[in-house]
Amino acid sequence: MRYPYGTNLTTLIALLQACAQHKNLRKGKEIHAYILISGFLCSPLSTTSLINMYSKCNSITDALTIFDTSTHHQNQNLFAYNAIVAGLIANDMPRPALESYWGMRLAGIRPDKFTFPCVIKACSDVKEILEGRKVHGLLFKFGLELDIFVGSALVHSYLKFGFTDEAHQLFEELPIRDVVLWNAMINGFAQIGQLGMALEACKKMVEEGVVLSNFTVTGILSIFSMMGDLNNGRAIHGFAMKMGYDSGVAVLNALIDLYGKCKWVEDALKIFEMMPEKDIFSWNSILCVQEQFGDHGGSLRFFDRMLRAGVKPDLVTVTTVLPACTHLAALMHGREIHGHMIINELEKDGDDKDDDVYVKNAVMDMYVKCGSMREARLVFDKMNYKDAASWNIMIMGYGMHGFGGEALDMFHGMCEAQLRPDEVTFVGVLSACSHVGLVSQGQEFLVQMQSQYGVVPTIEHYTCVIDMLGRAGQLEEAYELVSAMPIEANPVVWRSFLAACRLHGNATLAEVAAQQVYELEPEHCGSYVLMSNTYGAVGRYEEVSEVRYTMKQQNVKKAPGCSWIELSDGVHIFVTGDRTHPEDYLIYARLNSLTIRMYEHGY
Structure with missing residues (x-):
């Protein structure tokens, strides 16, 4: 790397600041290398600037390395400490930031505003x-209790803790109420x-004649967003324009x-597309x-656009887009996101273990719903x-995919880890027993969940056992x-029972279940279809015609079936009777071939 002859430290510091502003990590590392070979690293100013550059380029590991190395050069001054504390905060690492602050105090360095x-x-x-x-008390010792920036941070902190009275008192005591404080x-x-x-x-701020900032407008819009107040939100939009x-x-x-x-999705999309710069x-x-609106395919398309635009995903990105892969069972997309x-x-395990486990649970859930228990287990x-x-996801997954033994092993492992099973856990355990036919064990769990674990069975648990x-x-x-359960049976319970009657050809009990569903959900097509199929299975074709006539009279229509598969060129969606797919001729030819072979084998 070459720079003009005579490049001095001031120029290099300015270049580092530019790299930090534009998040140009590659160029920042080049300048760092030049500083090393030029012997400028011993300067406290270069140390601080490098920490700042790496922090703002989201390379906090490099920033910490520079900070730790500066100990040997005795460059850990106030500015270096301020830079590393600010960098850690900017990179969502509050605990290490506090530890650096404590190290600063132990080193005898006095904090400033x-x-x-x-x-x-x-x-x-x-x-x-x-x-x-304690920090609030130190402000009085150092004479910073009336500083507007420190005071604003303190007000916000007390509000975050829920101490509204103390926050309001601090607010009233500050001599200047600028836009930052408001x-x-x-x-x-x-x-x-x-x-x-x-x-x-907001109202008092305007009354006192304080000029609003972009940050104020953003805050007001966020309030109306949380309230779902479109009219006032539109008014602020007009004011902002x-x-x-x-x-x-x-x-x-x-x-x-x-x-x-x-x-108002169209308006949201319109604003997004017209933005000259997107962060x-x-x-x-x-x-x-x-x-939010269930456009999972749209989520994946925007994620692809984001990557093509050179924007690196963060934790919010992946936890937002992973559910799209889950709903579409788009395993290849899910693997791609996991790879990113x-x-x-x-x-990596970060400062906030709750965030870490939430993200990894989302990855596990994606693999489970996409049918890859092996990859889910690797993450676990x-x-x-x-x-x-975490345990519930694996228990539900093993049960869903027919691995009852593994599901029960997971349940016992959860108990050994001294984590208390909850309602979701037992839904997973009972579902596992249902899917693999562990009837006696499932019945035991229904009793034990309340007597041994203090979990009162809900309608979901009874539904699992009835299905089993x-x-x-x-x-x-x-x-x-x-008939005996303490909770009134809902349509889901009766439909589950009706499906079992249909499976085993018991038209008598099926009629009892169907009558209950008709009364509770007269417009639900699934029950009519199940009843019709039950009559058909036992050769009662007159009753089949009667059920279909009733459906017509009640204007009950069966929704067309829909499924999708993921291939290398994207997700392909299929609807019953649909002929719009470009390869529909080949698809239906293969379907007819499979149907003939099924008949030949007696199905």
Whole structure:
């Protein structure tokens, strides 16, 4: 790498700042190399600038390496500490940020007004209330209790802790109420769900003549988004356009979120497409909109566009788009997203174990729903921390795919890990018993779940057991349980029982179940179809005609079946009787061939 002869430290620092601003990590590393060979690394200014550059380029590991190395050069001064604390906070690592702050105090370095806002945010992020109060006490010692930036951070922190009275008292004591302080109040109230208080703060801010910032407008839009208030949201949109606030990316992102949550998808898409620049929050917002309205294919298309645009996915991205793979059973897309997580180090254990387990649970759930229990188990086994949901996903998955023994092994493993089974756990366990015919064990679990684990059986648990008895052909026992259970049977219970009657050709009990479903859900087509098939299976064709006539009289129509498969060129959707697929001739030819072979084999 060559730079003009005579390049000095001031120029290199300016170049590092430019790299940080544009998140150009590759060029930043080149300048870092030049600093090394030029002997400038001993300068405290270069150390601080490098930490700042790496932090803003989301390469916090490199930033920490620079910070740790600077110990040997005695460059760990106030500026280096401020840079690493701010960098850790910006990269969502509040616990290490607090640890760096404690190291700073042990080193005898006095914090300043740039240190405390970051430390206060770290305390609120990890819910360190006691440490937050200690920091508040230090502000008086260092004469910073009236500093507007420190005060704003403190107000926001107290609101995040839910201490509204103390936050309001601090607000009143600060000598200057600028837009930063008002924004802290507005967004603090909004984050704890006090939307009325947030709007009241907005009103007072305007009354005091404080000029709104882009951040204020974003906060107000977020409030109306949470309230689902489209009319007032539109009014703020109009105000933003009139005052020129609508050119900011953050404001446009908030508008996408507003219109998405208010079910105006076209407006959200229109704003997204007209944005001259899109950041990671823009892409995450539009992905959320797609998922909220069940356009899972759209989610995957936007994710592909995001990657082509060179935007790296973050944890929000992957947890938003993984459910699309789950709903479509798009295993190849799911693997691709998991691969991006690994490449971008999103799967590493971070500072917040709750976030880590949530993300890994989402990956596991995707593999389970896509039928790849082997890959789900690999993710599960590599997890350092597992919550109840982690075990439940695996139990449900094994049960769903017919691995009853593995599901029960998982249940026992969960108990050995001293995690208490919950309602979801027992739905998974009972479903597993149902799918593999473990009738006696399933009945035992229904009793034990309350007597041994304190979980009261719900309608879902009874449905699983009724399904289990029905699959095993024990229709009388299933009917007795439906009649005796302490919860009134809903249509799902009766349909499950009806399906079992149809499976075993018991038209008498099927009529009882069908009559119950007709009364509870007279317009549900599934029950009529099951009853018709039951009569057909036992040769009662007059009753088949009667059921179909009743359907016609009640205007009950059977929804066409729909399925899809994932191939290398995308997801292909098929509907009953559909001839729109470009290869429909080949598809139906193969279908007819398979039908003939089935007849030949006696099916």
